[in-house]
Amino acid sequence: MNKLKILFLILFISGSVLSQSNKNIFNKSLFALSYINSSEHNGLDTYWNIENGFGGYFQTQFYLGDISVGISHTSFKGVKTKYPDFSSNYIYVSWIGEINLPLNSSLGAGIKVGSYLMTFEDDTLSSFQKNESELAVGPYAIFSLPVFSRFSINISGEFITVFTKRSMKFFNLSAGISYSFTTPNWLRRVFE
Amino acid sequence: MKYSILILLIISSLVFSQNTETNNDISKTIITSSDLKSSGVINISDIFTLLNNWNNSTINGYSFAVSPNNLSLYQNQNVIVLIDGQQFDLGEHDFINLNLIPLTIDQIDTVEVNSFPQINNGVYVQSGVINFITKKPTKGLSFNLFNSVGNEVGDPGPYVFTQERSPNVDKLGYLLSFNLNTGGENWYLRSFIKTEENYLTDPAIKDRINSISTDSKSRMLAASAILNFNALSGNHNFLFGYTESDDFIFYRQIGHELPTNKILKHFGLNGTFNLTQNIDLNYFIKKSDNELKNRSSSTYSEFYEHSKLFLTRFEGKYKNKNIFMTFGLTYENSEIALLDVNSEFDRIILYTSLNYFLSQNFNYLIDFSTTKQSGETLLNGTLKNFWNITSNSSLLFAFSYSQNLFVYNIFSPFPENFADITNSTTSDTKSNLFSSALSYNHSFNNNLKFTIAGDYRHFFDYALEEYNYQFNPIGGSIESNYNIKTNEYLKAGSGTIELEHAISEVVKHKFYYSYQADFEGSFLFRELWKSFPNHKLVYSINFNFNDSFGLWAKYYFQSETIWSEYQYLDFQSDKESSSKIKAYSTIDLSIQKWFWQKRIWLNLVFKDILNNHQYFHPIGAGFDMRFYLQFHLYFHSILI
Numbered sequence: 020m021n022k023l024k025i026l027f028l029i030l031f032i033s034g035s036v037l038s039q040s041n042k043n044i045f046n047k048s049l050f051a052l053s054y055i056n057s058s059e060h061n062g063l064d065t066y067w068n069i070e071n072g073f074g075g076y077f078q079t080q081f082y083l084g085d086i087s088v089g090i091s092h093t094s095f096k097g098v099k100t101k102y103p104d105f106s107s108n109y110i111y112v113s114w115i116g117e118i119n120l121p122l123n124s125s126l127g128a129g130i131k132v133g134s135y136l137m138t139f140e141d142d143t144l145s146s147f148q149k150n151e152s153e154l155a156v157g158p159y160a161i162f163s164l165p166v167f168s169r170f171s172i173n174i175s176g177e178f179i180t181v182f183t184k185r186s187m188k189f190f191n192l193s194a195g196i197s198y199s200f201t202t203p204n205w206l207r208r209v210f211e
Numbered sequence: 212m213k214y215s216i217l218i219l220l221i222i223s224s225l226v227f228s229q230n231t232e233t234n235n236d237i238s239k240t241i242i243t244s245s246d247l248k249s250s251g252v253i254n255i256s257d258i259f260t261l262l263n264n265w266n267n268s269t270i271n272g273y274s275f276a277v278s279p280n281n282l283s284l285y286q287n288q289n290v291i292v293l294i295d296g297q298q299f300d301l302g303e304h305d306f307i308n309l310n311l312i313p314l315t316i317d318q319i320d321t322v323e324v325n326s327f328p329q330i331n332n333g334v335y336v337q338s339g340v341i342n343f344i345t346k347k348p349t350k351g352l353s354f355n356l357f358n359s360v361g362n363e364v365g366d367p368g369p370y371v372f373t374q375e376r377s378p379n380v381d382k383l384g385y386l387l388s389f390n391l392n393t394g395g396e397n398w399y400l401r402s403f404i405k406t407e408e409n410y411l412t413d414p415a416i417k418d419r420i421n422s423i424s425t426d427s428k429s430r431m432l433a434a435s436a437i438l439n440f441n442a443l444s445g446n447h448n449f450l451f452g453y454t455e456s457d458d459f460i461f462y463r464q465i466g467h468e469l470p471t472n473k474i475l476k477h478f479g480l481n482g483t484f485n486l487t488q489n490i491d492l493n494y495f496i497k498k499s500d501n502e503l504k505n506r507s508s509s510t511y512s513e514f515y516e517h518s519k520l521f522l523t524r525f526e527g528k529y530k531n532k533n534i535f536m537t538f539g540l541t542y543e544n545s546e547i548a549l550l551d552v553n554s555e556f557d558r559i560i561l562y563t564s565l566n567y568f569l570s571q572n573f574n575y576l577i578d579f580s581t582t583k584q585s586g587e588t589l590l591n592g593t594l595k596n597f598w599n600i601t602s603n604s605s606l607l608f609a610f611s612y613s614q615n616l617f618v619y620n621i622f623s624p625f626p627e628n629f630a631d632i633t634n635s636t637t638s639d640t641k642s643n644l645f646s647s648a649l650s651y652n653h654s655f656n657n658n659l660k661f662t663i664a665g666d667y668r669h670f671f672d673y674a675l676e677e678y679n680y681q682f683n684p685i686g687g688s689i690e691s692n693y694n695i696k697t698n699e700y701l702k703a704g705s706g707t708i709e710l711e712h713a714i715s716e717v718v719k720h721k722f723y724y725s726y727q728a729d730f731e732g733s734f735l736f737r738e739l740w741k742s743f744p745n746h747k748l749v750y751s752i753n754f755n756f757n758d759s760f761g762l763w764a765k766y767y768f769q770s771e772t773i774w775s776e777y778q779y780l781d782f783q784s785d786k787e788s789s790s791k792i793k794a795y796s797t798i799d800l801s802i803q804k805w806f807w808q809k810r811i812w813l814n815l816v817f818k819d820i821l822n823n824h825q826y827f828h829p830i831g832a833g834f835d836m837r838f839y840l841q842f843h844l845y846f847h848s849i850l851i
Contacts, residue, residue: 066373082756095369102372112815132815134838137368151371154364154838182822182836183368184377209807211759 045210048079048202053195061188066102067095084116103141124164132156135181155181169199238327247316249763251801251816253359256309263723266743270831274306279339280326293342296332297479302501305463313435313452315357315388317843320346328611329593333524335580337613348392348399351848357388359841384409398440407431413832418687424470426508429458447482457506466680466689470509476500495524517548535566558584572599589614603654611646617674645669658713666705673699678776682783701732720752744769759805768796777829812843
């Protein structure tokens, strides 16, 4: 029952706030690239070692906060040959709210939701068995510091829960760079 | 009994009246295109989940057994499905797969659902009619594309390669459709094609499927063409529909699925001639040809069903300031072939409907139809009274009496069983239903609307199928012997409260609660009625931030249901399955956004975000949290 109350509380608050702020929708956008250090905390490391990954996303202003779409890639190496290597591509949308800090820096927090796609490297598997996808959700936080013109350095941390039968729980620490720009009119028209 | 009810109908029509507006009729539901979009409907069959007063049950997630407004059991489904007023025969028996109709939701302008027995498009419908009204294309050339994918959580992921492996769960289908339209001042032509795939890998049904087929996917290809034109002082509509589906259809008689290949063909022409300002002549001619046989991957013994239906209907309509009157005649000829057993029968329906506007605040509607079928005469009648008590409150009072011939689950994989059952019938196979409804509607202001309603049902002289399923652990199959029981009866009632409130231009929400119970009846009828929940509660909230972005959430609760036909399941399946479906609640969430000046529409849908493992049938698939993404692309009037 508590889950239910929280959900509707969030819906009411976000709904009423969102309905009041339409001012800068899609005015500014950014592209970002990041290097990802990932760790898993629900036993996956018994079977696979996680290698470092990378990701990129596009972000733009929304009714409240910013919205983004992105992809993160990670590789997994089996600790034994019977566990096939696999790679994951996490395709997500996210919403983030930010507060401004000194030195034009900012701190943001939000939530990501997307599809966690896994491709297993084993030629004996059928195409149906080789590919798997599952829902993934998690909160994240990001610190951003402008360094040169439109470029900023970003450091972020995120939790990802992948809803497999035995869930996979990742913590990703990322560092990267972003480039911000005024959204061109043609792109604004696509968003509107 | 039946004569006294008819007399009651006629007397009531003289003393009661009703209001000219029918929007307070709780038995009618209008679902608009924007309702479909905002509530995350993806498959056509998801529409059942928007009908609060319909009970539904599903084994595979896309074919449903339904009980519209407590007007039937889950046996012998006889819901009528229409496309632009043309009756579309899905050839279904125990479970209705609405996805077989050659449309996707982006083609639908409005869905009209009627859940009280009355004449609808020339048919007296005892238990529910769904009319899909398609969008009228704009002038010039237009096209649109629809694509959706879905998934259910709980897959094994990489753990499938370890000792912690678990079974894969259903992928929730892949749906792709394309629609090309062209239109002018007085005509339009629409062509449509869709393809759909579903994986039936849920543990609850996987073993049954794998024991009868080497392929566990279901597939569908459907196409349609609509030509609409104005001519001869009227409007005319030609519809061609074709659907081919490889599926696993559940048959109650044998207690498990069959690997089926189904082909539906529909040719129909309907229209209106406006003879004078007051008189219209409507017509409908249809030919359908439906075939059902083993799919190519089947390892099951051969079966075959081929049904052809020819239908023609003419109806005259007269209207003036106070009266709206209809007279119609329908003739149907059906041919059914089951392997080497053939049968043919005719049905003639004569009907009339009178809508009388006594004053601005009172009107009444009386329907009457008589059907001649298999040597029997069936009588049906409805009276609906509307009364606008004040400018913001109104009352609806309705009665109906309807008769149906008991229709056996006519398709059996073993035609000899069908013959045996036919021989075992009693001469009196007419089922009778008396229904009544009372609803009061009050609008406190433009933003708050309240409805309270009560219904009463009296089923009598019913013939029911009695099943006692036995679970066979080998292949997880369920088997049954069954009997036909006659003279079954039941009295049941229900009460409903509905509230609709617009908090602001942006936020609107709705509350629905219903309670239903039976209070007298034969043993079997009362046992089967327990498969409907006593309590149902639905709360939905809709945020429309602007015409480009919206959020919708729904909370649904239903109380426990008991399926007596599966009473042995608990111990025979070693508690893997149960004859009881516990009370459950779910929350669904839908987020929608238009892009590119309303050319692209994206919808992200989450169903059961609390991730409660849900069952909708004792031996059906269990569902966890599911998520879908649907994509629509629209180009209107690109060449005028």
